[in-house]
Amino acid sequence: xxxxxxxxxxxxxxxGNDKSxxxxxxxxxxxxxxxxxxxxxxxxxxxxxxxxxxxxNETVPNRFSPKSPDKAHLNLHINSLELGDSAVYFCASSQxxxxxxxxxxxxxxWLTVV
Amino acid sequence: xxxxxxxxxxxxxxxxxxxxxNCTYTATGYPSLFWYVQYPGEGLQLLLKATKxxxxxxxxxxxxxxxxxTTSFHLEKGSVQVSDSAVYFCALIPxxxxxxxGTGTSLTVIP
Numbered sequence: 001x002x003x004x005x006x007x008x009x010x011x012x013x014x015x016g017n018d019k020s021x022x023x024x025x026x027x028x029x030x031x032x033x034x035x036x037x038x039x040x041x042x043x044x045x046x047x048x049x050x051x052x053x054x055x056x057n058e059t060v061p062n063r064f065s066p067k068s069p070d071k072a073h074l075n076l077h078i079n080s081l082e083l084g085d086s087a088v089y090f091c092a093s094s095q096x097x098x099x100x101x102x103x104x105x106x107x108x109x110w111l112t113v114v
Numbered sequence: 115x116x117x118x119x120x121x122x123x124x125x126x127x128x129x130x131x132x133x134x135x136n137c138t139y140t141a142t143g144y145p146s147l148f149w150y151v152q153y154p155g156e157g158l159q160l161l162l163k164a165t166k167x168x169x170x171x172x173x174x175x176x177x178x179x180x181x182x183x184t185t186s187f188h189l190e191k192g193s194v195q196v197s198d199s200a201v202y203f204c205a206l207i208p209x210x211x212x213x214x215x216g217t218g219t220s221l222t223v224i225p
Binding site (some may be wrong): 100 | 143144145146148150152156157158159160163165201203205207208209212213215217218220
């Protein structure tokens with residue numbers, strides 16, 4: 001009964017490959033996010049969707065493409081992986097955007113590009 | 115603009131020591147403030163939150179008070195345990211806006 005679940009948890013892949021990380025939330029939330037956490041634990045927001053509509057699109061290489069087939073799912077596809085893409089990627093959700101909301105995180109996907 | 119500044123780590127304490135992790139913020143409107151904790155190999159979990167000035171959030175012996183006059187939300191615990199070793203993130207969400215996270219403070223508690 002995990003609230004925000006993402007797969008895979010660990011992913012090791014070669015440079016130049018294309019990979020996807022899937023995320024699902026069963027909380028009935030309207031807003032979902034992708035965050036990237038680097039080796040120094042710094043969290044950077046990448047994307048946010050509200051009711052399947054893209055509302056936050058930070059400066060991220062266009063090799064990263066989010067897809068939200070419905071408001072319970074937000075997948076992240078990465079093309080032509082580079083060494084610098086190695087990081088932990090967290091999916092998260094909140095009821096909606098704005099003050100008073102709490103954000104709930106998935107367990108993270110550890111991506112290693114070799 | 116909106117931002118969160120928290121004390122740099124790493125912080126190392128002996129078991130039963132008093133913990134303070136400082137967090138200050140700048141924000142438009144009336145933000146909600148949060149502390150999240152990340153245990154090794156896991157995702158971030160909500161530790162506590164406060165939604166308006168002078169509110170005190172508390173959980174698992176941790177406390178933080180929303181101080182509008184000093185724009186602060188410092189995390190405190192009276193007696194830390196080895197199991198509290200983790201990375202702690204201060205965060206805010208301003209009115210009608212996205213979440214902003216601090217850079218995280220790593221805490222190690224030694225027996």
